Amino acid sequence: MLDRIAESLFWIGRYAERAENHARLIDVHYHVREDSSGEDAVLWRRMAESIADPAAYEERYSEYREKDVLYYLALDATQPNSLMTCVVQARDNLKKIRERLPSELWNLLNGFYLWLRKVGVEEVLAEPHRFFERVKEGLASFQGTAVSIALRDESWHMIESGRYLERSENIVRLLRTVSAAVAERGGSSYSYLLAVLRSVGGYEAYRRLGIEELSLEDVASFLLLQESFPRSVHYALAAFETNVKAMRAKADKSGTSLDKIIRMAGKARSELSWLERQDITADSVDAVIKQLLGANRQLGDAMARTFFSPGGREVIA
Template identity: 40%
Template structure:
């Protein structure tokens, strides 16, 4: 199947940016509720959100203090923050517009509508009514987008490139979240029950975790569940499994490009196999942070190789 590099680039980054927007909207919503439950520690909550989603140095250059208004503006509506919800939605919309003739009309309608809605908002629209409803609306629109894509897109290269971008982004987002969790735990900043649960809720894994571990909420079980569970669709293991499947399914006429994609699929399969060999002792051995960093480096390597081969014309934003 013939596919121009420009089209492959747009599809891959549509997958990444839509996943990133949904992930960040969920994370903001969860942390906002933590702030309401722990009013005395709200400054710390906002600070952690900046470190997880944005760039502290950039934030400090633009804003005088770490307040609710400034942080919500920065991570939701700030065009200068490349990882804000508005910026990510705009990037996904732009890529979709560039290949609009190749994609189902429903996808453009959903993404364009979400961007135009976000573009007209300011931070008072978030805080004056219900922050939960605001971020739920963003998540629901992204769910509609992925649902429409799943329902109507032929399982051809276009679909597989979007899925490859989506699951690579999902794995990278979760690895960053787990690194933040381990760092805060080491500082004894995540010793409370609500904060521990926030990590599970931020990936919509709370109910699935409870069915697996009941009330035994601790760092080891959370890491095991989010890293190694092969059936939970937002685990690292599942993400690499889906990434491998998507890359294997891409079929190109150029033999060299085809070989490159299949090499990347083998790399994803290797990571998945290494995860399958991990057990509780590996998690408790003190090497967890090294493992998480190595996995993030694997994600970066796959992203850079995809960019170098298929779309070297420009660099998109790696979160």
Template identity: 70%
Template sequence: MLDRIAESLFWIGRYTERAENHARLIDVYYHLREDEQGPDEQVWRRIVGAIGDISAYEEKHAAYGERDVIHFLTLDATQANSLVVCVAQARDNLRKIRDRLPSELWNLLNGFYLWLKSCDTAEVLGDSPHRFYQRIKEGLAAFQGTAVSIALRDDAYSMMESGRHLERSENIVRLLQSVLRYTAETGSSSYAYLMAVLKSVGGYEAFRRLGVEELSMEEVAAFLLAQEQFPRSVHYALASFSDHLKTLRAGASRSGSGLDRIVRTADKARSDLGWLERPDINADSLDAVLQQLLVTNRQLGEAMAKAFFSPGREVTA
């Protein structure tokens, strides 16, 4: 596989997953305003901190308000991590390699991007933010579901899926870090907030089915980090990332040794999570666990760039 093709496939997976994650978080945080004791500004600042760049936001806006935050995180084409930019980046990468993936995927992503680009902030706020972000989640789910349904299980598919699962792992870690910041600021972890966190990843029902009696920071973290059967847990994401790389290993040539190291790193992180006992995830240890996972995710992304992508090109978004 050519470097440029591998890089495009990897970032299609990462950007589409990142966009869906943003839509989920914005939607849930948006409705948390009703449960907040303090002013709305605290909620909007927390949303920017969880998804975007606080310093970049404050360079453009003097205060944290609904309209400015929604525009910044969703439709601001000058903000590198906004939802519309993530979709645009995925579309641009897919346009470069349209012959490597089913044409239905291009049609879906291109049409979705054109719709999103035509939206404005007044439209989002004037109709229903919930319906708007639900449509975004459904559009991205249609893209991913179509890829799962019809894409040939070849190196191109494995490369795209490896990017998607690595992004998912990092997103969950960052989400849990934002929860820790919230608990540090407020001195407690509210029931409503933790329930919203679970709903943001579609895991509330799955969490309840496990029979966990207490909805606590530690229980939610244990579920999102180490639950092997939940598709959006860090453990599951790292396992899927590793599995897709193993399918690439047989055909690897010059990147074979580098690929082996990436697989070992991912498997070690997954194994470490598998060995964690419930008492190991507590208020004193959780921050260190998350910091190490964040470092591991970054190392995996950089190692992928060295093994597959063109030298001298940007490796992070």
């Protein structure tokens, strides 16, 4: 596979997943805001810190207001990590390699992009939950169609490896935000933890597992270690490892840099497998998060060195 094709495929997966994560994360902040008696500016700043560089925001805006933060994070095409930018990047990468993937995928993503670029911030402010639901539905339609019709060849496995590596990193970053917020909120964190679980579609799964409490330790354990939940870090790393193994098998090569990536992914996953619920505490969760952020970055760098041309894009810090 040519470097430019591999790079485009990988980033289609990453940018589509990142856009969905942004929609989920911003939506959960709206739920938190509804249940919070705190200052709006604090919530909007936390939202900006979750997705973008607050210093860059502060260069353009004098304070953290709902309209400005929402535009900056969702619709600003000049902001390198906005929801709009992620969709544009996924579309541009797909446009470069349209012949490698089913035409239905291009039609879906292009149609979604054309809808999104017409949306104004006033529209979002009027019905924020409905807007972010529409974003999640559009991206889920793209992902679901890919699952249904894409040939399981190297192109598919490259997209999926990007998607699951991005998912792993997004969940870890979400937990970092959760840990900081719970430390600030203390005993009033129940509604926030509930909103976080709902933001990843995990509340019903959490309850079905018979977990009685809604604490930072239990939510973090669920999102880090639960092997059967598709949005856990363990599941995402295992899926990433599986897709890289499939690429190695199709290439019919061993002893290459792919083996190193597989070993790195296996090490990160197995270290999670050894952890148990009692190992995830308020005091230890930050160390686990820091370790996983480092592992995700190393995996992204290893994929870039193996498959991409020099000067390729990096993961947003």
